[in-house]
Amino acid sequence: MVSRIEWSILAVDTGSGEVIVESSPDLLLPTASVGKLFLLHHLAELLDDDPSLGRLMLRKDGVAPVADSGLWQHLDASALSLADCARLVGAVSDNLATNVLLHHVGLDPVQAVARRLAPGRSMLNDSVRDVRMPDDPPVLSVGCAADWAAYFRTPHPTVLSWLAPSADLSMVSSAFGLDPLAHSQPSPTDPAGQPQVWSKTGTDDGVRAEVGLLDVGGRQAAYAVICRFDGEVVPVLTRMRAHGTLILDALRDG
Numbered sequence: 402m403v404s405r406i407e408w409s410i411l412a413v414d415t416g417s418g419e420v421i422v423e424s425s426p427d428l429l430l431p432t433a434s435v436g437k438l439f440l441l442h443h444l445a446e447l448l449d450d451d452p453s454l455g456r457l458m459l460r461k462d463g464v465a466p467v468a469d470s471g472l473w474q475h476l477d478a479s480a481l482s483l484a485d486c487a488r489l490v491g492a493v494s495d496n497l498a499t500n501v502l503l504h505h506v507g508l509d510p511v512q513a514v515a516r517r518l519a520p521g522r523s524m525l526n527d528s529v530r531d532v533r534m535p536d537d538p539p540v541l542s543v544g545c546a547a548d549w550a551a552y553f554r555t556p557h558p559t560v561l562s563w564l565a566p567s568a569d570l571s572m573v574s575s576a577f578g579l580d581p582l583a584h585s586q587p588s589p590t591d592p593a594g595q596p597q598v599w600s601k602t603g604t605d606d607g608v609r610a611e612v613g614l615l616d617v618g619g620r621q622a623a624y625a626v627i628c629r630f631d632g633e634v635v636p637v638l639t640r641m642r643a644h645g646t647l648i649l650d651a652l653r654d655g
Contacts, residue, residue, distance in 0.1 A: 436542020576645030
C-alpha cells in the first residue's frame with residue numbers, strides 16, 4: 402500500500418510539441434541518480450572543446466569507496482579513461498565512476514550547467530555518499546519533469562551515446578519490450594518497429610524516476626516520470642509502466 406505519493410510527469414512529442422501526458426510537471430522532487438545527467442552533459446561539452454580529454458586516465462583510489470549501483474567497484478581495473486567512466490555512469494549509473502569524475506571536474510561547474518539547462522531548479526546537489534550526515538545535502542539530486550522533458554527534446558548527442566546501453570528498464574521503459582542488456586541498436590529484423598530508448602533512472606528509498614527519449618520509427622517523445630512515495634514500490638512501478646505504454650501508443654498511433 403502507498404500511503405503518500407507525489408508525481409511530476411511530462412511527455413512531449415518532440416516533432417509536434419504535443420503534450421502526451423502531464424501531471425504537476427513543475428513539481429520539484431528528489432530524483433536520486435537522475436541528476437548525474439548534469440555531470441554527463443558537462444563532460445560532453447568538455448569533450449567538444451578537447452576530445453583528447455576522453456583518453457585521460459582516472460584512478461578509483463582517489464575517492465572514498467562507495468557502494469550500491471555500478472560495476473567499477475567490482476572490477477580489478479584501478480584506472481579507467483574519462484570516457485569509459487562516463488560510459489559506466491550512463492550504462493549502470495556507476496556511483497564510483499560518478500565520484501571519480503566529480504572529483505576530477507568539480508561539483509561547481511556541474512551545478513553551473515544545471516542552472517543553465519534547468520530553469521525549474523533541477524540540480525545535482527552532491528557526490529554519491531553511502532551515508533548522509535546532517536551537514537550533507539539531504540538528497541543526491543532534485544528535479545522536475547518540465548526540466549527533463551525539455552532537456553531530452555534537444556539532448557547532447559554524446560550524452561545519448563553514453564545512455565544508449567542503460568541497463569535499467571524497470572520503470573517507464575519496462576513497457577517497451579526491450580532486452581535490458583542489448584537494446585542500443587535498432588532490430589535488424591524490424592528496424593522501423595522496434596522502439597529505441599535513451600534514458601536515465603534514479604532509485605532511492607521512496608524515490609523512483611526515469612527521464613529520457615523514446616523513438617518509434619522516427620517519431621520521438623521526450624519524457625520524465627518522477628515519483629516520491631511512502632509505502633510499497635510495486636504500485637509505483639506499475640503506474641510508471643502504464644505511462645510508458647501510453648507514450649509508446651501515442652507514438653505508434655500518431
